[in-house]
Amino acid sequence: MTTPVAADGVRAAIRDTVRDDVAARARALLVARLAIALYLVELLLNLLRPHVLPNEPALSIFQKLPGSEGSLGRLLGTPRAVFWTLLAGIVIGAALQAYVLVTRPDERRARALTWAIIGVLLLPFGLIPLAVVGAAPGAALACVPGTAFVLWLLHHAQRLSRIPLAMLLVAFGWGALIVFGLGRASSNLAFGTINGFALKGHKSDLAGQIHTQYRIIDGLLVHLGLVNALLVAAGVVLLLTLFRHRVTDAVTGLVVGAAIGLGYNLVESVLFIRLFGMLSAFNGATGGFEYWIRQSIGLLGGQVAFGAVLGAGIGLAAQARDRRQRRRTAAAAIVAAVGGAIATETLAAWLSHLAHDHITVGGPLDTLIISPFFWLLPQAPFMLVAALILVHGTRVRGAAARAAVSAETASGPAVTRQEAPFLIDPALRFWTLIGTWRLHGWNGLRTLRRLQTAQLDLAAWRWQHPDSTGEEGNALRAKVMRLKTGPAPRPMPPAPAPRPGQAAS
Structure with missing residues (x-):
């Protein structure tokens, strides 16, 4: 049972860590509204897409294809229950916002209603990654040690002022639940939308349809990279606003962005381990290889590296005084993250295809060296930039610590x-x-x-x-x-009296 003193201590710790003023809540609500607006735009475009197949449903995510009822279809698609839960959350969130506008509640009730609105708008997207993890609990457990180690590295990679551990964990949850969930929900809709518009003029041309599929895949990769980068940037801005941190610079943004990317990487790794384990008979890749490349040799690459560079850019933009410079810095960071994500999927596949004409696919050399090298090659510049930013930022913080401690000592x-x-x-x-x-x-x-x-x-x-x-x-x-000063030490309890017949020591 929680004592009143312990409850007061928890509330005090939350007040010391989290900003809960009107401005912070307004920005958090704005982020939630923009995320929902993005999803509704995807939904509207999907409804307005040209229909290619006969008897095609209004929404492409409801299209039943051969084999879509199996585990593979459930793994890649958006379950109907999740879709209706998302719509219900949007409706409830809109109703709560209307209630706030009409009743104009006091500060305490307005605070509770604001966080309730944000929760019902965003949390339903977390059902998608939870379904992915729940479908492969063994793979998820196998990914925990490496993920926990990287979180430990991020927490201890800072000097002078570490961001609160709660902030790091919330960033990880934002990447695992919101970035992955909203990104997957949007991409599932975008695939049907792009497919409808791209195949509009090739309904009876089989060769044209096959050639167009490559353009559809390219468009989907660009879409997914852009949506993920925007969601990561929104998460970094939101966390830098909500949490009381003493230093906002490139290192702060880098750590938060990397934690968001790490959360996304965990769910994505589980998805690909499960997916390639099911398709190993067709493409030769295995779940073990995906674990090796995503949770071992490439654990600090991929979304972790892109999130780190993007977060560092947001941190630098927060330091800039000129509004134009802030916008340019943030935009450059987003473009870099999108380019890195697209290059990893396209350039790595192209290089691997060229190399596989001369080496044995799936052999020890290919598994241990060739394929990981080509997969990490497009990510190497981002990993190097993130490392340089961390080293430079740590040196700057070290010099700042000496000056600040000396000034505080004298005062x-x-x-x-x-x-x-x-x-x-x-x-x-x-x-x-x-x-x-x-x-x-x-x-x-x-x-x-x-x-x-x-x-x-x-x-x-x-x-x-x-x-x-x-x-x-x-x-x-x-x-x-x-x-x-600390509390006064508790007095030692008196020694028990010796029993009759027992010598006192």
Whole structure:
């Protein structure tokens, strides 16, 4: 049972981490509305598409093709139950927004209604990735260790001010549920739309239909890359708005974008492991090979690398003061992410096709070296750029930490001269934590870690606000001082009285 003190502590932690003001909720609601608008446009275009097959339903996702009722069709399609749940969520969300406009509730009720609206609008898209993962639980469990390791790397790849762990996990969930779910729902509709318009003039021309299929696939790849990039960018902007982070720069955006891409990559890996495991008799690829290439050698590539570069661009755009420069930086990051996703699917396949004319397909050389090399080749520039941004951003943060800690040391007792060297040097700080654990156990380690984290948050805030004035800065200093003083230690319980006939020690 949760005690009132524990509940108050949880609420205080949420207030310290999440921004829940009117402006933040308005931006979150705007992101949800834009996502729904994107889906409704896809739905409208699908309804207006030319019909190619006789007795074709109004929506192409309801088209029943031979074999579509099997597990493969359920894996790739949009189940009807999910589609109607999406529409129900949109209707309920619209009704709640109308209720808010008419009744104009107070601040507390308006806050609850806003988050309810966002939930009913976006969460139904998460049913699609949940269905994919639920169809292959073994593959999903196999992907957990590598995914958890990359999350650990992202959490510890920052200096001066780490983003909250809750922010990292929400970013991962946004990629796994919203980016994958909304991207898949839109692409399923887009496939029928592009197919209808592309085959409009080739209804009786079999050769023309076959040639047009390549254009349809190319159009679908462009569509999927663009939609995914826009959703990743929206997630980065939303999280940078909602969470109280002390530093907003390229490193912050990179970590958030990479976490979103990692969430998407987990569900996509499960899908391809399951898919190629079912089609191995036809194309020679296996689920094991997909695991090797997506969850082993290429775990830091693909959507993780594209999300990192895109997030870093959003972080740089947030730092720019000129609005035009912000727009250009964000647009360049989106274009780069879209180009990387398309190149991975097209250029890698083309190079692999050329190489397979000279080597044995599926042999050890092809499985371990050739195919992974061609798949990673288009991603290598993005992985290199992400690594360079992280290294440069870490150096900038290191220099900023030294300056900010020195300034805070000179202005008050929150950071003393004896504490400053430990805050500036991560290695020295780590070994101090180890020594504290050896002497005082886990409680001492946690206490020191909370204090150092609060001091680093204060230094990060000082970096962003050189004038050192502001309500948030005073609150951070007060938090440091509370952690320094700490609660009074509990008195030791009295020793039990010796039993009759037992010598007292």
